[in-house]
Amino acid sequence: MSLRRRQKEQTRHDLLECAKTLFAERGYAAVTIDDIVAAVGCSRATFYLHFTGKPEILRRVGAETLAQRAVAVYADLDAVLDSGSRAEFTAWMRRAVAWFEANQAILPAWDEALALEPEFKEIARSAVAELPAAMPHYLKRWGPRRRHEAHLRIELLVSQLERFFTRWAIQGTIESSADEAAEVLSDIWFPALLPPGHRG
Known part of the structure; x- marks a missing residue:
């Protein structure tokens, strides 16, 4: 696997893990996409490369x-x-x-x-x-x-x-x-x- 592909997979994993933690802590409605990307340290554009919402x-x-x-x-x-x-x-x-x-x-x-x-x-x-x-x-x-x-x-x-x-x-x-x-x-x-x- 190329370095770029590994980085992409790691970002996806980090987004999922941070979302899971935030949803567990705050519930679904209270968590925003901005909260998730801030926890990971990436942009909204990066989020949308992986998920539709x-x-x-x-x-x-x-x-x-x-x-x-x-x-x-x-x-x-x-x-x-x-x-x-x-x-x-x-x-x-x-x-x-x-x-x-x-x-x-x-x-x-x-x-x-x-x-x-x-x-x-x-x-x-x-x-x-x-x-x-x-x-x-x-x-x-x-x-x-x-x-x-x-x-x-x-x-x-x-x-x-x-x-x-x-x-x-x-x-x-x-x-x-x-x-x-x-x-x-x-x-x-x-x-x-x-x-x-x-x-x-």
């Missing part, structure tokens, strides 16, 4: 985070459901909550952008819809005729986990330990994700 840079930050979730969290769930173990599922719930805790700083900015930027609705919808692709064994057990239902169940699980985490860790309106929440969420979701023929 503020929505795109948050989308790029979010895409990395959501792709990580699909691989690390939902591929893991596919293996756990394959085991048929309620205890393994509860352990997965704890790991899923830990993933949200590790990424909680950026999640409010993403929610804020969803409310402010119409294009984000489709991006968020696509991100959730892609999660079951990380779960081929789960989908196979439901069969082609019930594939849509299987997708919907995962999408509802994701939605409930996100809402629970927002109210529990960010807003503080749910009082519970992580372990207690994992147990109760497992009571709800472990049977709900089993195909009808596999339920006890």
Whole structure:
């Protein structure tokens, strides 16, 4: 890679990292492109060489985070459901909550952008819809005729986990330990994700 190309890649990386930090600290609406370029030490023109605007840079930050979730969290769930173990599922719930805790700083900015930027609705919808692709064994057990239902169940699980985490860790309106929440969420979701023929 040429020196110029390395410098360009480094600038792009720095813009993404600074934007992520600023969005986490201040939220989406309060951060401007000028804030991001000032933190990096480059010009607005340089910013626009890499991104079309503020929505795109948050989308790029979010895409990395959501792709990580699909691989690390939902591929893991596919293996756990394959085991048929309620205890393994509860352990997965704890790991899923830990993933949200590790990424909680950026999640409010993403929610804020969803409310402010119409294009984000489709991006968020696509991100959730892609999660079951990380779960081929789960989908196979439901069969082609019930594939849509299987997708919907995962999408509802994701939605409930996100809402629970927002109210529990960010807003503080749910009082519970992580372990207690994992147990109760497992009571709800472990049977709900089993195909009808596999339920006890």
